[in-house]
Amino acid sequence: MPVELTYGPIRKGEEREVQRVWQTMTAFLGRPAFLVQLIPDMVDVARYNGRPVAFCYYRHGKQKPRSTIQAIAVLPMYRKHGVARALIGRLAAASPHPHIHLKVEADNPAVLFYQRLGFVVVERENARTGRPMLVMQADTASLRPTTKESAAP
Ligand SMILES: CC(C)(COP(=O)(O)OP(=O)(O)OC[C@H]1O[C@@H](n2cnc3c(N)ncnc32)[C@H](O)[C@@H]1OP(=O)(O)O)[C@@H](O)C(=O)NCCC(=O)NCCS
Numbered sequence: 001m002p003v004e005l006t007y008g009p010i011r012k013g014e015e016r017e018v019q020r021v022w023q024t025m026t027a028f029l030g031r032p033a034f035l036v037q038l039i040p041d042m043v044d045v046a047r048y049n050g051r052p053v054a055f056c057y058y059r060h061g062k063q064k065p066r067s068t069i070q071a072i073a074v075l076p077m078y079r080k081h082g083v084a085r086a087l088i089g090r091l092a093a094a095s096p097h098p099h100i101h102l103k104v105e106a107d108n109p110a111v112l113f114y115q116r117l118g119f120v121v122v123e124r125e126n127a128r129t130g131r132p133m134l135v136m137q138a139d140t141a142s143l144r145p146t147t148k149e150s151a152a153p
Pocket residue numbers: 025070071072073074075078079080081082083084085086104108109110112113114116117
């Protein structure tokens with residue numbers, strides 16, 4: 001598969017397609033996967049032939065000196081091509097904070113992905129549903145790509 005992807009902030013009219021990417025989590029979560037509030041300047045999208053195939057929904061902290069990954073997903077057929085790594089690299093390049101932070105279900109295979117990128121477990125907790133969660137963190141500097149043009153908004 002030729003991976004010719006472009007990256008940029010979510011555009012007007014793309015919300016449904018971004019939700020569709022997140023819906024691939026429905027079976028894993030055991031409930032409909034829906035992102036409640038997508039704030040345009042907090043969603044970075046990867047597009048293949050102009051169509052969203054992956055996204056990273058993030059937040060730069062206002063009180064705490066960290067950026068948070070709220071959700072990240074790649075359509076199954078585009079996985080293992082470095083797309084999520086690129087999205088997190090863009091987030092790190094744009095982050096004003098020293099750390100990138102996230103929570104993930106302890107049994108989500110994505111934990112291995114995060115560990116591969118250098119995230120470490122800093123806390124364990126239970127979600128309101130009772131589901132065990134890991135709080136993970138990495139140094140922003142270690143996630144920054146070497147080229148400047150890959151920064152998220
Ligand atoms: C987790 C996810 C975002 C990874 O996306 P991706 O584009 O396939 O990841 P990348 O190709 O950038 O992978 C980067 C590295 O992590 C590794 N990796 C990715 N997914 C992995 C997995 N499930 N298990 C082990 N390693 C994994 C890759 O092999 C790669 O390693 P390398 O640099 O040595 O080659 C994707 O699997 C996904 O969308 N999962 C469903 C949504 C989800 O669970 N999101 C996280 C909770 S918010």
